[in-house]
Amino acid sequence: MYKIIHNKDIIRQIKQKGFCIIKNLYSKKEINQIKSNLLEILHYIHPKKIKDLNKKYFQIKKFDKKLKGNFFDLLSHEISTLNILHREELVDLVRKYFKTKVVFSGRPAIHIHDSDNDRFLEPHQELNQFARDFLFVWAPLFDANKEKGSLIVYEKSHLRGYYSHNNDNKLGSSHLKKEIYSKFKKIEIEIKSGDAVMLHSALIHGTLPTKKKGFVKYVMVERFNPLKKIPYLQNSKNPIKIPHFGVDYNQISD
Numbered sequence: 687m688y689k690i691i692h693n694k695d696i697i698r699q700i701k702q703k704g705f706c707i708i709k710n711l712y713s714k715k716e717i718n719q720i721k722s723n724l725l726e727i728l729h730y731i732h733p734k735k736i737k738d739l740n741k742k743y744f745q746i747k748k749f750d751k752k753l754k755g756n757f758f759d760l761l762s763h764e765i766s767t768l769n770i771l772h773r774e775e776l777v778d779l780v781r782k783y784f785k786t787k788v789v790f791s792g793r794p795a796i797h798i799h800d801s802d803n804d805r806f807l808e809p810h811q812e813l814n815q816f817a818r819d820f821l822f823v824w825a826p827l828f829d830a831n832k833e834k835g836s837l838i839v840y841e842k843s844h845l846r847g848y849y850s851h852n853n854d855n856k857l858g859s860s861h862l863k864k865e866i867y868s869k870f871k872k873i874e875i876e877i878k879s880g881d882a883v884m885l886h887s888a889l890i891h892g893t894l895p896t897k898k899k900g901f902v903k904y905v906m907v908e909r910f911n912p913l914k915k916i917p918y919l920q921n922s923k924n925p926i927k928i929p930h931f932g933v934d935y936n937q938i939s940d
């Protein structure tokens with residue numbers, strides 16, 4: 687079984703740069719198990735036998751867009767995915783980072799970005815969780831690179847706190863204006879499947895479009911929330927998740 691043996695180094699990198707690449711976090715066997723489960727769920731929606739996961743996905747998208755969305759919704763409840771996302775060593779890393787024994791699962795999911803690119807995300811910080819600050823894991827099921835779409839991060843942007851976000855784009859997704867993120871050094875992260883990126887919630891990041899036609903980028907993600915800076919436990923009027931808008935994130939403290 688894989689063990690994260692360089693906890694101190696990972697923590698130091700996240701504190702300094704805002705992110706860290708964890709090599710070989712997941713074995714081929716684990717990744718293949720998740721891919722095979724995805725295929726099985728898609729076959730359940732429509733039994734036409736297509737073995738290629740990308741082709742099968744587009745077949746379902748064409749067959750019924752709503753059911754494709756339902757497929758996405760149920761993925762966050764798939765136990766094999768949850769098991770590897772919640773691996774003890776990973777959770778332990780979060781406990782050590784925030785110096786707490788208690789960690790909450792914020793929102794596990796498998797994000798899907800296909801080459802139609804109707805969902806790639808503009809630079810933003812991670813908001814709308816239980817805790818103000820948390821660690822976010824991003825682990826692609828296929829290699830992430832220029833062709834297949836990757837993650838972009840703005841190095842050290844987490845050191846400047848949280849900025850107020852806008853939602854005036856086509857998707858209505860929470861994002862930042864260029865004059866904010868262009869101040870920081872942009873890094874395109876290329877990693878192999880099995881590797882993961884761990885990043886601080888305040889680090890500005892976004893996704894690059896998936897250029898390769900007919901390709902679908904699947905990324906396992908989780909937001910590990912520590913028992914720190916949780917407004918919901920401080921005032922009974924507060925909602926369970928900190929709203930995207932109308933809250934000064936930098937004022938939230940313990």
Ligand SMILES: [Fe+2]
Nearest residue numbers: 810811812891
């Ligand atoms: Fe994000």
